[in-house]
Amino acid sequence: MSQTPPSASRVNSADAALRARAARVIPGGMYGHLNTNRLPAGYPQFFTRAEGCRLHDADGNVVIDFMCSWGPIVLGHHHPAVEDAARAQAALGDCMNGPAPVLVELAELVVGLVPHADWCIFAKNGTDATTTCVTVARAGTGRRKVLVARGAYHGAIPWCSPSVAGVTTEDRAHLLHFDYNDIASLEAAVEQAGGDLAAILVSAFRHDFGLRQDLPTPEFARRVRALCDETGAALILDDVRAGFRLHLGGSWEHLGIRPDLAAWSKAIANGHPLAAVTGRDRFREAATQVFTTGSFWCGAVPMAAAVATLTELRRIDGPARMRALGQRLREGLAERAAHHRIGIDQSGPPQMPSLLFADDPEWKRGSAFCVEALRHGAYFHPRHTMFLSCAHTEADIDAALDAAEAGFRHLAR
Amino acid sequence: MSQTPPSASRVNSADAALRARAARVIPGGMYGHLNTNRLPAGYPQFFTRAEGCRLHDADGNVVIDFMCSWGPIVLGHHHPAVEDAARAQAALGDCMNGPAPVLVELAELVVGLVPHADWCIFAKNGTDATTTCVTVARAGTGRRKVLVARGAYHGAIPWCSPSVAGVTTEDRAHLLHFDYNDIASLEAAVEQAGGDLAAILVSAFRHDFGLRQDLPTPEFARRVRALCDETGAALILDDVRAGFRLHLGGSWEHLGIRPDLAAWSKAIANGHPLAAVTGRDRFREAATQVFTTGSFWCGAVPMAAAVATLTELRRIDGPARMRALGQRLREGLAERAAHHRIGIDQSGPPQMPSLLFADDPEWKRGSAFCVEALRHGAYFHPRHTMFLSCAHTEADIDAALDAAEAGFRHLAR
Numbered sequence: 001m002s003q004t005p006p007s008a009s010r011v012n013s014a015d016a017a018l019r020a021r022a023a024r025v026i027p028g029g030m031y032g033h034l035n036t037n038r039l040p041a042g043y044p045q046f047f048t049r050a051e052g053c054r055l056h057d058a059d060g061n062v063v064i065d066f067m068c069s070w071g072p073i074v075l076g077h078h079h080p081a082v083e084d085a086a087r088a089q090a091a092l093g094d095c096m097n098g099p100a101p102v103l104v105e106l107a108e109l110v111v112g113l114v115p116h117a118d119w120c121i122f123a124k125n126g127t128d129a130t131t132t133c134v135t136v137a138r139a140g141t142g143r144r145k146v147l148v149a150r151g152a153y154h155g156a157i158p159w160c161s162p163s164v165a166g167v168t169t170e171d172r173a174h175l176l177h178f179d180y181n182d183i184a185s186l187e188a189a190v191e192q193a194g195g196d197l198a199a200i201l202v203s204a205f206r207h208d209f210g211l212r213q214d215l216p217t218p219e220f221a222r223r224v225r226a227l228c229d230e231t232g233a234a235l236i237l238d239d240v241r242a243g244f245r246l247h248l249g250g251s252w253e254h255l256g257i258r259p260d261l262a263a264w265s266k267a268i269a270n271g272h273p274l275a276a277v278t279g280r281d282r283f284r285e286a287a288t289q290v291f292t293t294g295s296f297w298c299g300a301v302p303m304a305a306a307v308a309t310l311t312e313l314r315r316i317d318g319p320a321r322m323r324a325l326g327q328r329l330r331e332g333l334a335e336r337a338a339h340h341r342i343g344i345d346q347s348g349p350p351q352m353p354s355l356l357f358a359d360d361p362e363w364k365r366g367s368a369f370c371v372e373a374l375r376h377g378a379y380f381h382p383r384h385t386m387f388l389s390c391a392h393t394e395a396d397i398d399a400a401l402d403a404a405e406a407g408f409r410h411l412a413r
Numbered sequence: 414m415s416q417t418p419p420s421a422s423r424v425n426s427a428d429a430a431l432r433a434r435a436a437r438v439i440p441g442g443m444y445g446h447l448n449t450n451r452l453p454a455g456y457p458q459f460f461t462r463a464e465g466c467r468l469h470d471a472d473g474n475v476v477i478d479f480m481c482s483w484g485p486i487v488l489g490h491h492h493p494a495v496e497d498a499a500r501a502q503a504a505l506g507d508c509m510n511g512p513a514p515v516l517v518e519l520a521e522l523v524v525g526l527v528p529h530a531d532w533c534i535f536a537k538n539g540t541d542a543t544t545t546c547v548t549v550a551r552a553g554t555g556r557r558k559v560l561v562a563r564g565a566y567h568g569a570i571p572w573c574s575p576s577v578a579g580v581t582t583e584d585r586a587h588l589l590h591f592d593y594n595d596i597a598s599l600e601a602a603v604e605q606a607g608g609d610l611a612a613i614l615v616s617a618f619r620h621d622f623g624l625r626q627d628l629p630t631p632e633f634a635r636r637v638r639a640l641c642d643e644t645g646a647a648l649i650l651d652d653v654r655a656g657f658r659l660h661l662g663g664s665w666e667h668l669g670i671r672p673d674l675a676a677w678s679k680a681i682a683n684g685h686p687l688a689a690v691t692g693r694d695r696f697r698e699a700a701t702q703v704f705t706t707g708s709f710w711c712g713a714v715p716m717a718a719a720v721a722t723l724t725e726l727r728r729i730d731g732p733a734r735m736r737a738l739g740q741r742l743r744e745g746l747a748e749r750a751a752h753h754r755i756g757i758d759q760s761g762p763p764q765m766p767s768l769l770f771a772d773d774p775e776w777k778r779g780s781a782f783c784v785e786a787l788r789h790g791a792y793f794h795p796r797h798t799m800f801l802s803c804a805h806t807e808a809d810i811d812a813a814l815d816a817a818e819a820g821f822r823h824l825a826r
Contacts, residue, residue, distance in 0.1 A: 018517055024532075025520040027697050031534045032706020034511045046514055050506035058514060069508045072708055077506060093463035093490060095482045095684035097792065098447045101459055101471060104431055107438035119437075121444045124537040124686060125707035131570055139579030156706045157544055157570065163704035166552030170583035240708075266708050271508035273537060273686050273709035284440050291576035293445020293569045294538040295485055295653075295679050296686035379510065 010375055014058035015044045032156065033070060040367035040382065042374060050077035052391040055379065063379040064400045066329075066353075068387035071241055071266035074322075075312055076391020082270045082308045089304035100300035106307050110276060113248050113310060116258040117278035121287060123297055126240035127155030129263035129275040130201070132292045134159075136261060136279065137199035137234035140286030145193035147200045149180040151208040154201060154238055162209075174198075180206040181220045190227050199234040199261075200224055204242035204251030205348065210363065210383040212356055213348030221257040234260040234283065240275070241266055241385065244310065245351045247319055270309040272302035313390070319351065322388040325397055326350025329388070332401040340412040352385050357411075369407035378403035423788055427471035428457045445569065446483060453780035453795065455787060463490035465804040468792065476792040477813045479742075479766075481800035484654055484679035487735075488725055489804020495683045495721045502717035513713035519720050523689060526661050526723060529671040530691035534700060536710055539653035540568030542676035542688040543614070545705045547572075549674060549692065550612035550647035553699030558606035560613045562593040564621040567614060567651055575622075587611075593619040594633045603640050612647040612674075613637055617655035617664030618761065623776065623796040625769055626761030634670040647673040647696065653688070654679055654798065657723065658764045660732055683722040685715035726803070732764065735801040738810055739763025742801070745814040753825040765798050770824075782820035791816035 019036075022045070023029040029045070030036065036045040044057035053076055055065045068074065075082060093100060103122070111117045123129055134146055154160040158171035176192050178185040180203070190197060202224060206214040228235040237259035242251045244267040252258065261283055265275035273296075279287055312318070327350045337344045343358025357365040366382035373380050378400040380386060435458070436442040442458070443449065449458040457470035466489055468478045481487065488495060506513060516535070524530045536542055547559055567573040571584035589605050591598040593616070603610060615637060619627040641648040650672035655664045657680040665671065674696055678688035686709075692700055725731070740763045750757045756771025770778040779795035786793050791813040793799060 018514055021517045021521065025517070025524045027532050027534065027692075027700035030512070031700075032704065032710060034706070034711050036511060045511050046516075047506060047509040047511050048513060050509050055506075055509055065510060067510050069510055070708065072508050077509075083503070090496070093460060093468075095485050095686075096460040096463050096468060096490075097478060097480050097482055098449060098458050098460050099443070100461060101431055103459075104434045104438070107435065111438045119440050121440065124709065125541065127707060128538065135571055135579035137579070138581065144581050156704050158548055159571075161704050163702065165699065165702035165704070166548035166550070168551065168557050168587055170586040173583040173586075174581055271709075271712075273508075273712055273715075275708075279440075286578065287440035287444075289576065289578035291445065291569050291574050291578070293447070294540060295483065295688075296537065296684075297445060298447050299684075299686055302686075 010042070010061050011059050012044065015046055018046045018058055040371050042371045052076040052078070053389055053396055063374065063377050064396050065379045066386040066388070066400065067379060067381055068389050069271060071387050072271040073389050074245060074267035074318065075270045075309060076389050077271070079270055079312070079391070081312050082305050085304040085308035086272060086301050089301045094301045095296055095299045099298040102300050102303045102307060103298065106303045109307055109310055110278060113314070114278050115249050115253065116260070116262065116280055118281040119279055119284050119287065121277045121292065122303065123275040123277065123292065124273050124294055125275055126263065126265035127157055127160070128294065129240060129265055129277050130154045130160065130238055131157065132277045132290065133236045133261040133263050134199060134201065135290045135292070136283050136286045137236060139290050140283045141198045141232060141234065143196045143198040144174040145176055145196045146174060146198055147176050147178055147186070147189045147193065149202065149206070150177045152180065152203050153209065181214055181217050183220055183223045186223060186227065190231065197231050197233040199236050200228055201236040201238060203238045204246065207241060207348065207352070207385045212345055213354045213385065215349065216252070216255065218255055221252055221255045225257045228260065236260070237262040239264050242352060244268060244313060245319060245322060245387070246349055248310070248314055268309065269302045269306035272305035274302040274306050316390060318390045321390050322351040325392050326353055326388045328394060328397045329353065329400065332397065333404055336401060336405050336408050340408045342408055342411055348385060351388050354385055355380065365411055369411055372410040373403045373407040376403035376406040423455070423474050424472050425457060428459055431459045431471055453784050455784045465489040465491070466802055466809055476787065476790050477809050478792045479799040479801070479813065480792060480794055481802050482684060484800055485684040486802050487658060487680035487731065488683045488722060489802050490684070492683055492725070492804070494725050495718050498717040498721035499685060499714050502714045507714045508709055508712050512711040515713050515716045515720060516711065519716045522720055522723055523691060526727070527675070527691050528662050528666065529673070529675065529693055531694040532692055532697055532700065534690045534705065535716065536688040536690065536705065537686050537707055538688055539676065539678035540570055540573070541707065542653060542678055542690050543567045543573065543651055544570065545690045545703065546649045546674040546676050547612060547614065548703050548705070549696050549700045550649060552703050553696045554611045554645060554647065556609045556611040557587040558589055558609045559587060559611055560589050560591055560599070560602045560606065562615065562619065563590045565593065565616050566622065594627055594630050596633055596636045599636060599640065603644065610644050610646040612649050613641055614649040614651060616651045617659065620654060620761065620765070620798045625758055626767045626798065628762065629665070629668065631668055634665055634668045638670050641673065649673070650675040652677050655765060657681060657726060658732060658735060658800070659762055661723070661727055681722065682715045682719035685718035687715040687719050729803060731803045734803050735764040738805050739766055739801045741807060741810045742766065742813065745810065746817055749814060749818050749821050753821045755821055755824055761798060764801050767798055768793065778824055782824055785823040786816045786820040789816035789819040
């Protein structure tokens with residue numbers, strides 16, 4: 001797996017040349033969450049190759065990756081079972097006048113894996129899935145208000161985008177806010193919604209950009225469920241980022257709390273473009289009434305990839321494997337930081353770690369650490385959820401810890 | 414190309430079995446525009462194989478297809494240049510921590526092909542592209558009102574969905590309506606918007622479900638452009654359905670009218686999931702401010718497929734080829750209908766034909782015709798835009814006309 005030893009020398013001329021060309025034909029040089037302008041200087045924008053947990057940039061630098069494409073890569077790039085399934089389906093047909101039989105196979109697999117799921121719908125973006133959940137909840141309840149946690153990310157169209165550019169007041173007219181894990185604020189928002197509460201929309205855990213990650217408290221999760229039961233509102237779990245990485249049945253299974261509707265994407269097909277909505281029978285008729293579709297939503301290749309991905313995750317107990325790997329990373333980082341007497345704050349589930357530094361409100365120390373670790377062959381993120389994959393090995397974690405050691409040493413100087 | 418001669422016998426037992434399974438795990442048995450419940454009885458829901466312009470259903474029936482997956486398939490299924498490019502990119506990497514260099518190549522290609530385009534952004538759904546256009550127009554103008562034609566389809570989320578299930582009044586608070594090709598109604602809507610007009614959003618032509626298709630009149634197109642110029646609003650061309658099929662530079666190029674922003678998807682990558690927004694420099698900064706993204710929007714495989722698709726369409730002058738094929742189909746249908754003294758109404762550009770029947774407000778005659786033609790090996794649609802591809806041959810058109818002949822004979826009886 002280690003094609004190239006981590007190297008402390010980086011030449012970014014090919015990346016810089018691509019960025020100069022991109023700046024001419026793409027607004028801001030890049031769109032969305034993969035814009036490297038959101039990372040410290042030194043991170044590459046373009047990638048030429050991926051294999052397992054390793055990425056190659058345009059200048060030939062190879063890194064052990066802890067972003068996994070911001071979530072989708074759960075078995076590692078070019079996983080043979082996934083790619084064989086995708087190729088076999090591609091040889092038959094992909095985008096046709098209707099779905100291939102693999103649609104039914106995948107829907108049955110998901111309904112079998114996810115306890116609350118009586119049905120599912122497939123889409124392309126996480127935003128498609130969260131938006132469909134909200135629309136189905138409104139159609140099914142005949143109500144309008146949706147409660148969301150302050151600062152939570154649920155997608156990138158006007159009703160939920162973190163940017164307000166081009167957004168009108170009406171796009172968010174029926175959103176009410178609470179603070180994640182804060183039962184009093186949740187109850188106040190439910191009160192405010194009165195008889196018009198359609199749904200409470202919650203992320204699997206609090207994974208807001210730049211902040212420490214908080215797991216849901218059992219009390220909070222139970223209260224969300226109870227308030228939905230009392231009011232008849234839908235509990236929508238946004239499992240786009242965490243789904244299939246923490247638990248194959250949904251990220252609140254360990255709490256014993258099940259949603260009425262859930263949004264999935266990211267890891268479902270190991271990087272092939274797919275999203276899903278699952279729901280209970282109570283919302284089946286509403287889901288039939290809502291018109292939700294896209295030109296490629298019946299594409300069979302990503303569905304075949306999803307069947308292979310979920311089957312493999314189940315076979316190897318992927319979530320447990322990623323948890324163990326994440327735990328090894330977490331302990332190694334803690335040990336090395338302590339050795340250098342550097343205060344760090346690791347949070348979130350081990351499969352999806354966050355690493356912040358003490359007294360670092362502007363992420364300056366985190367950025368300096370990450371840039372140095374990157375130069376030594378590990379791709380961490382100073383502000384966002386990171387991701388483990390099943391393709392990481394214990395040796396990869398240890399090699400990444402050596403790269404992190406360079407980062408800590410740099411900070412200690 | 415003709416693996417199986419058209420056959421008048423159809424057994425739908427495998428399709429029925431799949432539909433029964435799907436009904437248990439998918440709301441309504443299928444979601445969106447590819448739900449066969451929207452077609453006459455006898456149409457298959459599932460497809461097992463596709464090659465060129467031919468589709469195989471689960472029962473082994475083979476048809477010459479005139480829906481092209483409702484638009485995406487423009488060079489035919491399994492076009493070698495497209496699939497070779499997709500496979501080559503897949504061998505390197507697809508969904509990574511940033512785009513591959515092919516993003517830049519594709520953006521430069523699109524900006525080179527499309528005269529109004531100074532920049533572009535890639536997405537996954539047509540709805541992503543239209544929504545981004547509207548949001549960018551609002552961000553760039555600081556205004557809110559968007560004019561849309563009554564009955565036009567611009568996507569499937571609450572602001573634009575043809576269904577109102579789960580939609581709130583506020584989702585459409587800033588839409589104002591006009592009638593396509595009706596200058597007086599357009600001017601009235603502009604008047605109504607007053608100083609708050611952000612954009613006029615127009616389809617490439619009027620292709621509303623179940624109605625005859627109307628090409629834009631030159632007067633109408635010029636008036637749309639002039640009103641945008643006078644008010645400072647953005648002219649948004651929704652070229653999702655027609656783009657790259659009528660003209661590689663945009664579907665209003667033949668009128669000499671260029672938009673400020675355009676939405677593309679469908680045919681851009683011959684069935685691989687991709688959409689695009691193009692725009693003028695005037696809206697570049699606004700496009701930088703709007704946060705528009707998705708987990709798979711940097712996927713490199715569909716971009717490599719798009720480069721190959723657009724390059725091949727340019728090399729062979731795909732739009733001209735599809736126009737000639739569509740013209741042959743149109744003339745053949747007219748001749749055979751006249752022979753049977755059946756009144757038909759063919760409309761739309763030859764590459765995207767519509768076939769309606771006289772005195773058929775509920776599409777009953779159209780449905781009967783289509784079912785009979787399907788039994789004889791041609792997949793037409795009784796109510797929706799149809800699509801030619803470059804994989805159709807003159808012999809395929811003639812074979813489809815023989816299947817249509819069976820449909821006309823059936824109606825004449």
